[in-house]
Amino acid sequence: MSDQWLTWARKIQAIAQSGLAFSKDIYDIERYEQLKELSAEIIGEYSGQSTDEIVAVLSNESGYQTPKIDVRGVVFRKNKILLVKENVDNKWSLPGGFCDVGLSASENVIKEIQEESGFICVAKKLIALLDMNKHPHPKQIFHYYKIFILCEITGGQATCGIETEAIDFFPENNLPPLSLNRNTEEQIKMAFGFLKDPHTFPIID
Template sequence: MQPKWLEWAKELQAIAQAGLTYSKDVYDLERFEQIRELSVEIMHEHTMVDKQMIKDLFTNETGYATPKVDIRAVIFRENKILMVKEKADGQWSLPGGWGDIGLTPSEVAVKEVKEESGFDVKATKIIAVFDKIRHPHPPSPYHVYKLFIQCEIIGGQATEGMETNAVAFFAENELPPLSVERNTESQIQLAFKHLHNPQEPVYFD
C-alpha cells in the first residue's frame, strides 16, 4: 500500500489540476497553484527529489486528472508464462506498457508483445483490472489501473526488444526476480489461475 503522504500529495495534485483547468476566477487560480505547490513540497520532503523535477512531472498533465492505464499481456506455452527481462532494472515482467492514444487495449497488448518479445499474438480475454495502489507495488506518482489481457501466440519467435534483453517462459513455481513496478508475484499467481481454470472470473480492484 502506498504511504499516506504520497496519497495526500496525489490527491492535492488532482484537485489543483482540475481547478486550474475549469476555474475562471484569477484568485481561485492562484489558490489552486498554491495547492499544487503544497503537493510538490510534500513529495520533495519525503523523497528529496528536486522540486522542479517533481513539478515538471505533475504539470505535464492537463485537464481533469484521471488514472493512467498500464496494459500487460499474459501468455502461456506448455504451462509456462512468457516474461521479458527489463533493461531498466534487470528484472522480469509480463510484456506491456502504457496505453496508447488511438489503440484499443488489445491492440496495445499485441503491439507491446511484438516489440518486447518478438512473438505475434492475438488477444483472447481480459483476466484482471488492478488498481495499483491495492497491490504491493513500489510507490508511484501516478494513480494507475493495470489491465491484464490473456493472449495466444500465433507466430514470430523470441527476440530481444529496445527495452528488453531476454525473453523466456517460466513455470509457476520457478518465477524469476520480478520487476515489481510492473507486476507482482500475487498478480502472476492470479494469471496462472486462469491457466488452470479458464472459467476463472475477471478480477477487479
C-alpha cells in the same frame, strides 16, 4: 510509515490540476498553482526526490486528472508464462506498458507483446483490472490501473525490443526476479490461476 501522505498529495494535485483546467478567475488560478506546488513539496519530502523534479513531472499533466492505464499481456506456452527482462532495471515482467491513445486495450497489449518479445498474438480474455494502490508495488506519483489480458501466440519468434534484453518462459514455481513496478509475484500466480481454470471470472481491484 503510513502511505496516507501519498494519497493526500495525489488528491491535492488532482484538485489543483482540475482547477487549473477549468478556472477562469485569476485568483483561483493562483490558489490552484499553490496547491500544485504544495503537492510537489509533500511528495518530495517523503520520497526523497527534489521538489523541482516533482514539479517538472507534474507540469506535463493537464486537464481533469484520472488514473493512468497500464496493460500487461499474459501469454503461456507449455504451461510456462512469457516474461521479458527490462533494460531499465534488469528485472522481469509480463510484456506491456502504458496504453497509447487511439488503440483499444487489446490492440495496445498485442502491440506491446510484439515490440518487447517478438511474438505475434491475439487477445483472448480480460483476466484482471487491478488498482495499483491495492497491491504491493513501489509507490508512484500517479495513480494507475493495471489491465491483464490473456493472449495466444499466433506467430513471430523471440526477439528483444529496444526496452528488453532477454525473453523466456518460466514455470510458476521458478520465477526470476520481478520488476515490481510492473508486476508482482502475486499477480503472476494469479495469471497461472487462469491457466489452471479457464472458467475463472475476471478479477477486479
